[in-house]
Amino acid sequence: MRATAAHGSPGGRVLSLASVTTFALEGVSSHEVTVEVDVRRGLSAFTLVGLPDRAVRESRERVRAALLNSGLDFPQKRITVNLAPAHVRKEGPSFDLAIAVGVLAASEQVPSEGLTGSPLCGELSLTGEVRRVRGVLAAAVGARGCGYRRLLVPEANAHEAALVGELEVHAIPSLARLADLLHGRWKPERAAARDPVPTDVSEAPDLSDVRGQEDAKRALEIAAAGGHNLLMIGPPGAGKTMLARRLPGLLPPPSLEEALEITQMHSAAGIGDGRLATQRPFRAPHHTVSAQGLVGGGNRPMPGEITLAHRGVLFLDELPEFGRAAVDALRQPLEDGHVTIMRGQRTLDFPANAMVFAACNRCPCARPPDGCSCTASELGRYLRRLSGPLLDRIDLVCQVEQTAALVLVGAGEGGGRSEAACERVNAARGHQRNRLRETSALCNGDMDGRLTRLHVPLKPSLAGQMLAARQRLDLSGRGYDRVLRVARTIADLAGRDELGPSDLDEALSYRLDGLDLLAA
Amino acid sequence: MSACDSCLRRSLLVGLLARRIAGLLDRPSTRVAGLLALPEAELVRAVVGKRAPRVMEAVDGRDLTVERRGFARRGVMTVCRHAESYPSLLNDLADAPAVLFVVGAASETAARLARLGDEPAVAIVGTRSASSYGREVAHSLGRGLGAAGVPVISGLALGIDATAHRGCLAGGGMPVGVLACGPDVAYPRRHRALHRKVCEEGLVMSELPPGTQPFRWSFPARNRIMAGLAQITVVVEAADPSGSLITSDFARELGRTVGAVPGHITSRVARGTNGLLRDGAVPVTCAEDVLDELFGAGARRVPPPAPAARAAPADPLLRRVLDAAERHQLVAAIAADAGTTIPAARAALGRLEAEGYVARRELGGWERTLGTGPVLGAAYPGEP
Numbered sequence: 014m015r016a017t018a019a020h021g022s023p024g025g026r027v028l029s030l031a032s033v034t035t036f037a038l039e040g041v042s043s044h045e046v047t048v049e050v051d052v053r054r055g056l057s058a059f060t061l062v063g064l065p066d067r068a069v070r071e072s073r074e075r076v077r078a079a080l081l082n083s084g085l086d087f088p089q090k091r092i093t094v095n096l097a098p099a100h101v102r103k104e105g106p107s108f109d110l111a112i113a114v115g116v117l118a119a120s121e122q123v124p125s126e127g128l129t130g131s132p133l134c135g136e137l138s139l140t141g142e143v144r145r146v147r148g149v150l151a152a153a154v155g156a157r158g159c160g161y162r163r164l165l166v167p168e169a170n171a172h173e174a175a176l177v178g179e180l181e182v183h184a185i186p187s188l189a190r191l192a193d194l195l196h197g198r199w200k201p202e203r204a205a206a207r208d209p210v211p212t213d214v215s216e217a218p219d220l221s222d223v224r225g226q227e228d229a230k231r232a233l234e235i236a237a238a239g240g241h242n243l244l245m246i247g248p249p250g251a252g253k254t255m256l257a258r259r260l261p262g263l264l265p266p267p268s269l270e271e272a273l274e275i276t277q278m279h280s281a282a283g284i285g286d287g288r289l290a291t292q293r294p295f296r297a298p299h300h301t302v303s304a305q306g307l308v309g310g311g312n313r314p315m316p317g318e319i320t321l322a323h324r325g326v327l328f329l330d331e332l333p334e335f336g337r338a339a340v341d342a343l344r345q346p347l348e349d350g351h352v353t354i355m356r357g358q359r360t361l362d363f364p365a366n367a368m369v370f371a372a373c374n375r376c377p378c379a380r381p382p383d384g385c386s387c388t389a390s391e392l393g394r395y396l397r398r399l400s401g402p403l404l405d406r407i408d409l410v411c412q413v414e415q416t417a418a419l420v421l422v423g424a425g426e427g428g429g430r431s432e433a434a435c436e437r438v439n440a441a442r443g444h445q446r447n448r449l450r451e452t453s454a455l456c457n458g459d460m461d462g463r464l465t466r467l468h469v470p471l472k473p474s475l476a477g478q479m480l481a482a483r484q485r486l487d488l489s490g491r492g493y494d495r496v497l498r499v500a501r502t503i504a505d506l507a508g509r510d511e512l513g514p515s516d517l518d519e520a521l522s523y524r525l526d527g528l529d530l531l532a533a
Numbered sequence: 534m535s536a537c538d539s540c541l542r543r544s545l546l547v548g549l550l551a552r553r554i555a556g557l558l559d560r561p562s563t564r565v566a567g568l569l570a571l572p573e574a575e576l577v578r579a580v581v582g583k584r585a586p587r588v589m590e591a592v593d594g595r596d597l598t599v600e601r602r603g604f605a606r607r608g609v610m611t612v613c614r615h616a617e618s619y620p621s622l623l624n625d626l627a628d629a630p631a632v633l634f635v636v637g638a639a640s641e642t643a644a645r646l647a648r649l650g651d652e653p654a655v656a657i658v659g660t661r662s663a664s665s666y667g668r669e670v671a672h673s674l675g676r677g678l679g680a681a682g683v684p685v686i687s688g689l690a691l692g693i694d695a696t697a698h699r700g701c702l703a704g705g706g707m708p709v710g711v712l713a714c715g716p717d718v719a720y721p722r723r724h725r726a727l728h729r730k731v732c733e734e735g736l737v738m739s740e741l742p743p744g745t746q747p748f749r750w751s752f753p754a755r756n757r758i759m760a761g762l763a764q765i766t767v768v769v770e771a772a773d774p775s776g777s778l779i780t781s782d783f784a785r786e787l788g789r790t791v792g793a794v795p796g797h798i799t800s801r802v803a804r805g806t807n808g809l810l811r812d813g814a815v816p817v818t819c820a821e822d823v824l825d826e827l828f829g830a831g832a833r834r835v836p837p838p839a840p841a842a843r844a845a846p847a848d849p850l851l852r853r854v855l856d857a858a859e860r861h862q863l864v865a866a867i868a869a870d871a872g873t874t875i876p877a878a879r880a881a882l883g884r885l886e887a888e889g890y891v892a893r894r895e896l897g898g899w900e901r902t903l904g905t906g907p908v909l910g911a912a913y914p915g916e917p
């Protein structure tokens with residue numbers, strides 16, 4: 014913050030100028046905003062420029078009351094506040110603190126030296142207390158990105174901002190304390206991050222809770238190991254949701270950087286408690302969700318479900334019931350790993366790198382086959398809603414059934430626990446990282462057609478096998494690539510460097526193509 | 534070759550009344566068969582009542598020469614019941630159509646019609662929501678009969694009908710499509726490509742003039758023509774009640790043979806066929822069963838390559854899994870039965886499918902096939 018006072022300038026006017034840095038949330042990230050405050054003699058007025066929205070405009074009343082109630086002075090002068098860059102729309106109350114400090118500095122009530130290079134953000138209450146704001150983590154990440162070392166945030170948000178280890182974060186309880194700090198009368202301690210969300214192993218959903226369904230568990234393990242999107246087909250109550258809830262636990266735990274990303278998305282959306290996420294997110298939007306709710310957007314752009322599921326799992330139960338527009342909107346994020354939203358003159362980018370776990374019934378009535386009364390055209394309509402761009406991104410398909418009979422037959426033990434599967438998944442991911450280290454892909458599921466053919470070379474004998482299968486089964490080009498990707502993951506799970514014929518065979522059995530979905 | 538004036542006039546009248554008849558049939562008391570058998574004047578009175586004179590006027594106003602020219606332009610041939618090429622079997626019907634509107638390969642149509650009149654033909658009908666088992670059987674029957682030179686009559690509907698025709702085409706036979714709309718109208722639209730292919734290789738016919746859209750009453754009406762044209766009507770899969778059973782009822786009334794393919798007793802679409810078997814229909818398990826019934830036991834065979842079951846695979850695990858797939862449909866159950874792990878069972882199933890021994894049902898689940906190769910799904914480029 015700089016404050017310049019120029020007494021006796023031309024015309025004998027007294028004028029004073031201060032500028033304060035803050036970070037404004039936009040989407041899930043933040044950008045730097047400079048708050049310039051100009052205080053000069055004249056009729057008492059307070060003008061706010063730089064595309065402020067209603068909440069920002071109202072900050073004038075909060076700032077005035079907070080200053081007066083903190084025993085500070087609100088100058089009866091002509092005050093002009095500019096929020097730069099002026100062409101970006103400013104939203105929300107997080108500018109309050111910066112504006113108040115700007116007024117203090119410009120009217121020379123506080124020295125500004127102590128604050129050089131320390132951005133701040135916070136909402137003011139009329140009493141002068143500093144209230145919590147949304148997306149402080151994004152502000153902290155932004156501040157780090159802009160090279161700042163220090164950040165002043167509301168006390169209630171301090172632990173969240175402190176997740177960004179490189180920043181010295183100070184918790185500001187009230188405007189009066191901030192003035193003390195600027196005067197050097199108060200030395201706040203560096204805020205510490207709270208302990209991460211504890212992971213209670215006994216509480217976490219475990220694979221052994223699911224009785225039987227060994228086939229589905231195998232598919233789940235392959236999906237987790239290769240980051241493949243998955244479609245499960247089966248009647249209600251067969252355990253599709255139960256299986257889906259166990260997928261995040263099968264994935265390797267998020268790295269620190271990933272955890273920070275996850276927490277940042279949630280912080281920007283105003284969910285979570287500001288502690289570091291240690292689990293991958295699991296989002297299960299209802300099928301009535303709009304395209305905007307799924308991929309984000311809106312007048313004030315909010316992240317959608319796919320962004321909230323970033324680095325985790327997006328579960329789409331009853332896939333055919335989702336709106337066509339909503340499902341189609343998923344195509345771009347699933348291909349690129351992020352959502353691009355155009356808004357006014359700005360383009361927002363939401364990270365959206367999630368695995369999709371989709372589930373559907375065999376027919377719209379969802380009754381067992383002998384009680385099903387669906388007509389051919391109803392079934393056709395139901396399944397046609399399935400087909401489309403999303404199915405192009407689904408690598409594995411697997412059928413689940415009611416388990417009662419299977420459990421009775423002999424799967425008495427609950428099957429393997431998650432830990433064993435986790436270890437296999439981790440090892441398989443390790444092989445993939447090794448192989449794909451020079452590419453943008455993190456796992457086999459991320460490979461596009463070119464990468465697939467580059468990293469899954471086929472021996473002549475296997476090429477012959479695939480050629481025969483391709484002709485016989487009428488595989489499309491993309492379907493062919495999907496089989497190769499899944500086969501690669503199956504080999505990775507088994508720790509094999511070289512693809513075997515059985516890997517290809519097993520991958521073929523999971524393919525979506527050729528399921529005569531629309532055969533008539 | 535063209536229909537005589539009085540027959541053509543009657544057919545145009547039926548076409549004109551089609552929409553009216555649809556309204557009439559909302560009252561279930563009126564029967565199609567009786568209605569279409571009525572003489573012209575009574576038919577009109579029964580359908581439109583007081584407005585009969587206006588309808589008669591409209592029909593009288595049509596210039597038959599112009600109409601004929603229009604049909605010729607659309608590639609539609611008209612055959613009336615007084616023509617020599619009119620399939621004589623149809624005359625068994627009390628309400629035989631006055632005119633058949635026929636579409637086919639221009640140069641071949643007459644010869645094919647003659648063949649349909651001279652040689653015994655088989656109708657293969659069934660449900661639109663067929664199981665993959667039903668489709669496989671329909672395809673195999675169509676193919677065997679087609680290869681043995683027997684015309685296969687069906688309705689070009691979804692499910693069994695279309696699959697039987699695809700089989701017939703695959704066997705190099707002559708498919709005969711009987712439609713519930715004008716012969717040039719591809720209904721359902723999804724079968725446009727199949728409609729075209731059947732026109733090229735066989736015949737598509739209807740009693741309704743070209744361009745007429747289908748009505749609910751015209752489906753059972755079409756079924757009577759299918760039953761009338763065929764020596765044997767084979768029902769592959771049918772719920773009860775269903776349109777396929779209407780066809781077999783017509784066949785029975787005409788004194789023709791009815792065959793039925795046995796199905797799972799638990800399956801909804803086997804209820805109709807199993808019921809037919811109980812009532813004395815001929816059990817049909819392969820094309821040869823139908824040929825025996827038509828020509829006498831062993832008189833005509835399906836020429837090789839016969840769609841006979843293939844030898845089991847050599848690999849013992851593949852054989853065990855294939856056996857298990859006969860008893861179970863889900864991978865977990867198949868693996869348990871074959872005494873192997875899930876991944877191994879998956880790999881075996883993938884291999885067996887690629888080699889044509891098993892097929893996946895609509896939405897997952899595995900089934901052993903006859904081993905005649907992948908027969909299901911779209912067969913021609915352009916078919917969705």
